[in-house]
Amino acid sequence: MSRLELRGIAKRYGSVVALAGADLIVPSGTLLAVLGPSGCGKTTLLRCVAGFERLDAGEIVVDGRTVAGPGVHTPPERRHIVIVPQEGALFPHLSVRDNVGYGLSREERRSDRVEEVLTLVGLSGYGKRMPHHLSGGQQQRVAVARALAPRPSVILLDEPFSALDAGLRTELRRDVRAALRADEATGILVTHDQSEALSVADQVAVMRDGRVLQSGPAVDVYREPADSWVAAFVGEAVFLPAENGARPGTGGTTLSTALGPITVGEVPAGTSRLTVMVRPEQIRIAPAPVDPVVTATVVGHDFHGHDATVTLHLIDGSRITARVPGHTVPVAAGATVSVKVEGTCQAWRDG
Amino acid sequence: MVTVAVALVPVVYLGVRTAEAGWARIAEELLTVRVAWLALRTLGLAALVTAGCLVLGVGSAFLVVRTDLPARRAFAILAALPLAVPTYIAAFAWRSTLDGFEGFWAAALVLTLCSYPYVFLPVAAALNGTDPAQEEVARSLGRSAWRTFTGVTLRQIRPALTGGALLVALYVLSDFGAVSIVRTDTFTRAIFVAFDLGFDRTGALVLSSVLVMLTMLILAGETASRRRGARYAHLGGVRRVPARLNLARMRWPAVLMLVALAGLSLGVTAVSLTHRMIQGASRPGAWAEVAAAMGNSLSLSLAGAALTMLLALPLGLLSAKAPGPSTTLLDRLAYLSHALPGLVIGLSLVSFGVTLAYPLYQTTWLLALGYAALFLPLAVTAVAGAAAQAPSILDDVARSMGKGPLVVLRTVTLPLTLPGIGAGAALVFLTCMKELPATLLLRPTGTDTLATELWTHTTVAAYAAAAPYAALLVVLSSVPTWLLTARTGILTRESSK
Incomplete structure (x- = not known):
């Protein structure tokens, strides 16, 4: 439940410019979808926010606290920003309960927080299962529950639904949105699927070539796109x-x-x-x-x-x-x- | 860096010492009719054995994987099992059974029968893994079954074919035990004789350098062919099990052929060992000696495996977690040393110990270093494979959940990788136990292992006394063979797919 602000963040790998000064504001408790074609820099943006990559320029501010910027680089474990990767990436050697409890302290693990977030994602009672006994959709639900459990400042979703088939995707999307809302979590959802971005998020940001071309409520981006490229990309x-x-x-x-x-x-x-x-x-x-x-x-x-x-x-x-x-x-x-x-x-x- | 240094000490040292001898001396050693014959015989043996292994390996792989042969799983195991028989034990078994089993053709026979699994295993795995859709397309475009096999299937499995053939060729170049036992003069035997009997270290070093160059020539050829072969389609999607050829009337002849092959490659050794065991069991005091050798083998191999794994861990983790040009280079360098004959590594480490690291000479540690130089690639592969069980995305997620790098290592990376690393260590350990030439040269004086005892007894034709060591070594070697065969997937039943 925090406000996230990106100010002109830039990142290059060798001669490849991944982010060329991107600006974004995610108000507290809202979900922002970052929409763009592959290679537009959206995954790099996520990795910079999480702290896996160092910025070349710009600033990342969470609730007024600069976590990345000139001379500042808070390591990922101290940012309270949790990532849900594309493939879920559950720890294969831990049960569902231990996966969800991974980010919690010992006392919190003994409380009913684990069961609470499992209920939020519709998997109450699955705690004892091992990840390989779950379906793809269930694994993604556990990954979301694991991210919600420690009540992070920001939750980052990296195309978490793209590996699932269409019917399951719609259902999971709705459930994850409800779970995030119930927990009043601030989130960024990265996707290249425009209908996913428009239907799930409070705000949509369209990225291309490492820049944010337009951001705002989904309806505005669809009806009043900033240029013909954005217009054709969102629909x-x-x-x-x-x-x-x-x-x-x-x-x-x-x-x-x-x-x-x-x-x-x-x-x-x-x-x-x-x-x-x-x-x-x-x-x-x-x-x-x-x-x-x-x-x-x-x-x-x-x-x-x-x-x-x-x-x-x-x-x-x-x-x-x-x-x-x-x-x-x-x-x-x-x-x-x-x-x-x-x-x-x-x-x-x-x- | 230390890891690569260990892998390279033998090569670099060999080069330096050989150059020290001076060009005149080198020329004098090299430009003789004897060296020319050695080179011809060694290369001829390598070519003959490789060709034989290709025929036997591809033939049996095709029968096992692509036909309706009865008892296919059993034949798959039988075809892989010769790997469990160190060549010097097979040579010993044949020689102790047949009088006058000596010379070039004897060596070729033993080496072929022992090495064809190097072709069988990768080719069987490739035949099992190729996409039948490509073959079906070829058939539907009007190609006959035979032309489809030669034009499509063989091309698909070519990387496996060349890889297997390379292993065989390198193995023949480096083999010491078998050629010595059947008294065939190849480079390795000549090197050993020059060193052990003539105390002619320079001559041995010069011959070793020639052997290393032959090895590199073969390696370079393989690398060049691999570059050209980089166009094999690996299509995604659901893979089907290839259709099996109906053998019809050829069914029982095929079975007979495979049985005969197994009989030659395994049966002779098994019968001969059993026979000699019964003879030797009456010998007094034998079991105490065997127990002592077993103890030495265990402790030396333990030291070797520990050192090897210690050196392999950073390289393996690095190449799995941060692939890049520098890690590829490190990888290649380590593999270069793998292609070097154990005898050469042993020899250069002896010289290294005598001249530069005398405190190490004749200690367990110099032998452990030799094992490390020999089996580092094996260990690195195991570690890299294990590290792949813990992809870096898991580390990322764990870090983002608020855990520091050390906690992540303890709670995520290690629990996921330790089983694989443990299996790798066991593999290295068992491989150390059956290693012969480097052990012969580097072991501390008076320390006899299973392999050296076998060798000592065989050279004086005390076959009955050698049998228990041979039997123990075969048992020990079958464990890694089993692991290897299981990994290729040819043992899985169809129902599980």
């Missing part, structure tokens, strides 16, 4: 060129695009050429003309179960994808439909 996106015909202003500006008029939140001042980002689920398709009439030709329909994607050919020649609910009756390829964009979109200066 599917349709990019359209637009004329800045309207006067620059705050809120509710309407731009004209190949998809008809689109409402954008904020328009950069002083430029005429803009790029508008539309999420596929914002595009509505109707067989009958709607007002104002913009038409497109259906190219294909891909069914995914819970939803479907429709590929459309616009009048200006560009090809876009719209997302429709799975129960929508497919429109035959070649048919002409009318399209309309709902909600507010994001616009940036072109280029």
